[in-house]
Amino acid sequence: MRYEFFSDGEGRCHVTDTKWRIECSFDEHLFNETQRFDMGEAPQHDPSAIARAMREMGDWLVLHHPDEAMPLQPVSVSLSDDDTEIILRRNTAPYFVLAAPVTDPEDLEKAVRDAAKRLRLLDGLV
Numbered sequence: 674m675r676y677e678f679f680s681d682g683e684g685r686c687h688v689t690d691t692k693w694r695i696e697c698s699f700d701e702h703l704f705n706e707t708q709r710f711d712m713g714e715a716p717q718h719d720p721s722a723i724a725r726a727m728r729e730m731g732d733w734l735v736l737h738h739p740d741e742a743m744p745l746q747p748v749s750v751s752l753s754d755d756d757t758e759i760i761l762r763r764n765t766a767p768y769f770v771l772a773a774p775v776t777d778p779e780d781l782e783k784a785v786r787d788a789a790k791r792l793r794l795l796d797g798l799v
Contacts, residue, residue, distance in 0.1 A: 674754060676733050678741075686741050688734060693718075693726040704734060704742035740764065761788060767795035 677689045680701065687698045700707040710727065734742040739749050740762065747765045752758070752775070759781060763769040769792055773784035 676730065676737075676754070678734075678738055678754065680741060686738075688730060688738075690726055690730050693723070695723070695726055695730070697727075697730060699742070701741055702744050704731065761785065763792065767792070769795070 675692050677691060680686045684701050685698055686701055689696045696711040698709050737752050737754055739751050745764050749762045751760050753760060757775055758772045759775050761771040771784060771788040773781050
């Protein structure tokens with residue numbers, strides 16, 4: 674995979690772009706405000722290529738790790754790091770995580786419908 678992501682458990686997150694060898698660290702939920710890049714082993718490229726790589730890293734984070742990179746939302750949708758599952762997460766009580774294979778839109782629709790039913794049960798709405 675092009676990107677490697679981990680959280681250090683102390684409120685800091687780290688992502689590495691293995692293609693460009695650029696590392697970024699940021700405070701959890703504050704990617705835009707606290708990002709720090711380390712270009713230690715990055716090969717020398719023109720500034721526009723490095724800027725594009727940094728933008729692509731931000732785009733990947735929003736798609737794959739929105740709960741760590743951005744302010745926490747009541748509900749989030751993301752992709753697994755290997756792009757094989759779509760993850761629907763409810764970040765308020767009752768908490769809920771649904772991971773569904775990225776295959777057929779009808780399968781996804783059924784999984785989301787089932788998740789909605791379960792949430793209504795948990796909320797005592799049914």
